[in-house]
Amino acid sequence: MIDDFAKDNLHGRLRREREALLWKLDGLSEYDARRPLTSSGTNLLGLVKHVACVEARYFGEVFDRPSPEPLPRWQDHDGSDLWASEDETRDQIIEFCRRTWKHSDATINELPLDAPGHVPWWPEPYLHTNLFAVMVHVLGESMRHAGHADILREGLDGRTGLRAEHAKQVDEEARAAYRAKIEQAARSAASIAP
Numbered sequence: 001m002i003d004d005f006a007k008d009n010l011h012g013r014l015r016r017e018r019e020a021l022l023w024k025l026d027g028l029s030e031y032d033a034r035r036p037l038t039s040s041g042t043n044l045l046g047l048v049k050h051v052a053c054v055e056a057r058y059f060g061e062v063f064d065r066p067s068p069e070p071l072p073r074w075q076d077h078d079g080s081d082l083w084a085s086e087d088e089t090r091d092q093i094i095e096f097c098r099r100t101w102k103h104s105d106a107t108i109n110e111l112p113l114d115a116p117g118h119v120p121w122w123p124e125p126y127l128h129t130n131l132f133a134v135m136v137h138v139l140g141e142s143m144r145h146a147g148h149a150d151i152l153r154e155g156l157d158g159r160t161g162l163r164a165e166h167a168k169q170v171d172e173e174a175r176a177a178y179r180a181k182i183e184q185a186a187r188s189a190a191s192i193a194p
Contacts, residue, residue, distance in 0.1 A: 003113045010135045017142040020162040024149040037152045046083035052097040053081040059104035062117040
């Protein structure tokens with residue numbers, strides 16, 4: 001009984017994080033979806049692509065259910081799953097995500113939480129694991145990158161939240177006053193610090 005609850009809960013949270021990450025692309029120009037927004041090149045479309053690749057590996061290879069999608073080998077990893085080339089369209093990447101999710105969902109639905117898995121890129125003693133541990137790991141990765149995407153999107157146009165229904169009109173004046181209050185507190189604390 002607890003296994004069913006845990007599996008359903010983790011799976012539901014994973015689905016919400018997937019959709020939140022995709023929502024960060026809504027309404028963006030092609031340039032803003034792809035452009036590097038940090039010094040390391042992090043970009044919104046690349047985060048979406050990366051999270052799909054992570055899912056494809058963990059819910060595919062780890063349980064001997066390889067993804068039907070071609071994926072770069074870990075050993076040859078050149079960062080190509082972290083950005084979109086000019087030949088890859090946003091729609092192609094989103095459809096790749098949706099196909100990957102379908103494959104991942106099938107793995108999650110068909111296997112019990114204690115189903116054994118093997119993660120060859122994890123160190124001993126962790127490389128032998130189970131579905132529960134992989135679900136927790138992938139959910140953590142998805143949440144981490146959805147948080148990155150939230151910050152990047154806020155920097156582009158001020159939009160925050162998990163879904164469209166959570167978005168509200170930004171009161172720029174109130175936001176600027178709030179930011180100024182935090183800035184003042186930081187300056188004050190810095191001036192009295194030893």
